[in-house]
Amino acid sequence: MPAKLIDGKILAMSIRQQVVRDAATLLEKGLGIHLVAVLVGHSPAARVYADNQARTCRDMGIRYSLLEFAADITQVQLNTELARLAADTTVTGIMVHLPLPAHLNTQETQYAIDVLKDVEGVNPANIGHVVYGHTIIAPCTALATVELIESTGVPLRGAEVTVVGASRIAGKPIALLLTERQATVTLCHIHTRDLFIHSQKADILVVAVGKPGLISAGHVKPGAVVIDVGINRVTTANAQGQLVAITVGDVDFQSVLPVAGWLTPVPGGVGPMTVAMLLKNTLRAARLVHKLEKPF
Numbered sequence: 001m002p003a004k005l006i007d008g009k010i011l012a013m014s015i016r017q018q019v020v021r022d023a024a025t026l027l028e029k030g031l032g033i034h035l036v037a038v039l040v041g042h043s044p045a046a047r048v049y050a051d052n053q054a055r056t057c058r059d060m061g062i063r064y065s066l067l068e069f070a071a072d073i074t075q076v077q078l079n080t081e082l083a084r085l086a087a088d089t090t091v092t093g094i095m096v097h098l099p100l101p102a103h104l105n106t107q108e109t110q111y112a113i114d115v116l117k118d119v120e121g122v123n124p125a126n127i128g129h130v131v132y133g134h135t136i137i138a139p140c141t142a143l144a145t146v147e148l149i150e151s152t153g154v155p156l157r158g159a160e161v162t163v164v165g166a167s168r169i170a171g172k173p174i175a176l177l178l179t180e181r182q183a184t185v186t187l188c189h190i191h192t193r194d195l196f197i198h199s200q201k202a203d204i205l206v207v208a209v210g211k212p213g214l215i216s217a218g219h220v221k222p223g224a225v226v227i228d229v230g231i232n233r234v235t236t237a238n239a240q241g242q243l244v245a246i247t248v249g250d251v252d253f254q255s256v257l258p259v260a261g262w263l264t265p266v267p268g269g270v271g272p273m274t275v276a277m278l279l280k281n282t283l284r285a286a287r288l289v290h291k292l293e294k295p296f
């Protein structure tokens, strides 16, 4: 029997509906929700992303502002702006679009984002809180991965989990959150000697690398839950023989489908759930800022 597909779009929809209800509850109390996105430089791609974000937030009842700075802003100026947003009581959420221009330090910038307003969960303090087992705001892709796994009903406690890819933004936070849920987690990366040994034993296999087709049927334990975090643009020939650009994950979908028990599609899996988790985090940040919830 082929794997059951885990539909990230449907799950994301139900989270968005909850966000709309939560936003209405805050607004009824006269408590604002205001997300400020910081964009340095004039990247057309980031602009399109920001426009989409603005539309999504408006639909949810969330106020959204895009704060744009010239590409030559200094680190000190950027840190000062982030400190100003941290002190501004009308701002409840802050995010910084990446990548930043090369002269700016991404980590230093993320340190400067207020911990309680850090809707992407990228301030190293927020990752540290996950390590200490009292999450304040966790990174969105890691939260999305956990929600997708939990939606299958396959228990995480005691499960053998292999995470392939160990980046700061994806693999490491995913491994941390899954460890926090009592799974036995193996974290693989470019220097892992034999990926097969680790992937084949996994009840739950999470792949976040950025290499199309990295994981094929032979890597997967029959019946496993497979979560494909990868997003890759590739060129392929369509039925008419024309070259077209499509989005694929890191998992060879067609070969893994008959082997896995559960599988996320790309697109339509982790991607929409990550956006939904950003919105959920935006509400969490607003409740923290308005002191309706405690960080600890």
Ligand code: NAD
Pocket: 141, 164, 165, 166, 167, 168, 169, 170, 171, 188, 189, 190, 191, 192, 195, 208, 209, 210, 211, 214, 229, 230, 231, 232, 270, 271, 274
């Ligand atoms: P990255 O380049 O920062 O990290 C890649 C990781 O994969 C590294 O830890 C590296 O050691 C490991 N790796 C590389 N080759 C490997 C191999 N052959 N075997 C095992 N490990 C290997 O990438 P990233 O930012 O973590 O993104 C990874 C992928 O996830 C990309 O496709 C990205 O677009 C996608 N992504 C998706 C979302 C989402 O919301 N769906 C969010 C973040 C990233």
